[in-house]
Amino acid sequence: EAGVTQSPRYAVLQEGQAVSFWCDPISGHDTLYWYQQPRDQGPQLLVYFRDEAVIDNSQLPSDRFSAVRPKGTNSTLKIQSAKQGDTATYLCASSRDRGNTEVFFGKGTRLTVV
Amino acid sequence: GDSVTQTEGPVTVSESESLIINCTYSATSIAYPNLFWYVRYPGEGLQLLLKVITAGQKGSSRGFEATYNKETTSFHLQKASVQESDSAVYYCALGDNVGDNSKLIWGLGTSLVVNP
Numbered sequence: 001e002a003g004v005t006q007s008p009r010y011a012v013l014q015e016g017q018a019v020s021f022w023c024d025p026i027s028g029h030d031t032l033y034w035y036q037q038p039r040d041q042g043p044q045l046l047v048y049f050r051d052e053a054v055i056d057n058s059q060l061p062s063d064r065f066s067a068v069r070p071k072g073t074n075s076t077l078k079i080q081s082a083k084q085g086d087t088a089t090y091l092c093a094s095s096r097d098r099g100n101t102e103v104f105f106g107k108g109t110r111l112t113v114v
Numbered sequence: 115g116d117s118v119t120q121t122e123g124p125v126t127v128s129e130s131e132s133l134i135i136n137c138t139y140s141a142t143s144i145a146y147p148n149l150f151w152y153v154r155y156p157g158e159g160l161q162l163l164l165k166v167i168t169a170g171q172k173g174s175s176r177g178f179e180a181t182y183n184k185e186t187t188s189f190h191l192q193k194a195s196v197q198e199s200d201s202a203v204y205y206c207a208l209g210d211n212v213g214d215n216s217k218l219i220w221g222l223g224t225s226l227v228v229n230p
Binding site: 003004033040041042043044045048055056091093102103104105106107108 | 221222
């Protein structure tokens with residue numbers, strides 16, 4: 001079984017630039033999560049989907065961040081105008097359904113904004 | 115509020131020594147907390163190491179153990195004899211028993227370095 005795939009693995013931007021992160025969850029997993037993990041901190045949930053629907057995006061900085069999962073499979077997280085404070089690792093994860101099931105994480109995209 | 119506090123790293127031990135990484139939690143808005151240990155090996159993604167959803171129970175995996183202690187609100191991770199391959203970052207996490215995985219509250223992580 002293939003794991004959660006993320007790309008790119010690394011990104012370096014100047015402030016004001018845009019960037020998109022892509023995630024391919026495990027096949028059959030209906031729930032997909034995007035987390036932001038600043039250095040030396042735990043993951044912080046940004047948004048999560050069940051199929052194509054956004055279930056909770058309350059922690060997503062809506063003025064610059066957006067996330068979509070149009071067909072309920074792959075997902076894209078976009079930062080419109082990056083700031084230095086966005087420097088972090090962005091993690092995508094998926095799980096089969098709501099419940100006490102294991103959440104599977106991708107390797108993450110490490111973003112540096114200079 | 116809900117929070118998780120764990121041993122600040124890095125923790126450095128020698129191979130075959132014993133290990134304990136402390137984790138305590140506060141679950142003021144979660145009626146029936148679930149507790150997790152996740153691990154991130156170098157170059158890999160976060161992966162579940164073990165979980166316990168019932169107070170008083172012990173979880174174990176890969177030689178690691180953790181007991182869910184409701185009285186002390188703790189979920190310490192222990193291993194009797196570590197190996198160099200255990201070098202990784204370990205995260206304690208707190209979740210809600212209704213199973214909404216989005217409600218995981220994470221500790222800051224503890225970097226473990228095992229010297230040969």
